[in-house]
Amino acid sequence: MQGTAIYPGTFDPITLGHLDLVQRASKIFSRVILAFATEGKSTMFSLDERMAMARESLPGVENVEIESFDGLLMKYARERGVHVIVRGIRAYSDFEFEFQMALTNRKLAPDVETMFLMPNEAYGYLSSSLVREVAKLGGDTSDFVSGPVQQRLDRLGAG
Ligand code: PNS
Numbered sequence: 001m002q003g004t005a006i007y008p009g010t011f012d013p014i015t016l017g018h019l020d021l022v023q024r025a026s027k028i029f030s031r032v033i034l035a036f037a038t039e040g041k042s043t044m045f046s047l048d049e050r051m052a053m054a055r056e057s058l059p060g061v062e063n064v065e066i067e068s069f070d071g072l073l074m075k076y077a078r079e080r081g082v083h084v085i086v087r088g089i090r091a092y093s094d095f096e097f098e099f100q101m102a103l104t105n106r107k108l109a110p111d112v113e114t115m116f117l118m119p120n121e122a123y124g125y126l127s128s129s130l131v132r133e134v135a136k137l138g139g140d141t142s143d144f145v146s147g148p149v150q151q152r153l154d155r156l157g158a159g
Pocket of ligand 1: 009010011037072073101102104105
């Protein structure tokens with residue numbers, strides 16, 4: 001499909017589930033912007049680290065660009081001239097929040113559509129927050145994240 005999609009998130013850190021979704025989106029759209037939110041949540045990794053981990057985890061995926069945005073996602077989409085947002089739905093439990101967010105965004109920017117993709121079912125249970133928790137408590141996260149992310153978790157003395 002021609003056109004650009006924004007895949008926004010905190011990605012703290014990016015998981016194998018996120019990477020699976022980026023790859024799927026990159027086959028559907030000619031360009032995908034992986035957009036890192038700078039505000040909103042206190043994060044384990046800095047913005048620079050989160051973006052670097054994504055870059056290092058996506059070698060050879062040529063049509064994915066990594067950017068960050070401040071403030072409202074719809075304002076950023078407008079500024080970039082992008083009309084499609086991609087988000088992942090792992091299980092029904094994700095749906096309510098994603099639906100709320102998509103419809104709020106539609107109210108703010110009626111010309112922007114949100115599309116939901118499902119990651120590989122093998123990653124259906126994965127989340128950044130659980131990766132952070134397991135890593136902080138000294139558990140093995142190597143099945144959940146890419147090599148570059150695991151190296152950073154190891155460097156923090158966790159994971
Ligand atoms: O990875 P996350 O934390 O689920 O991503 C949530 C994110 C960053 C996509 C969402 O919080 C967001 O869009 N934040 C930007 C601020 C904004 O536009 N808020 C209104 C959304 S309805």
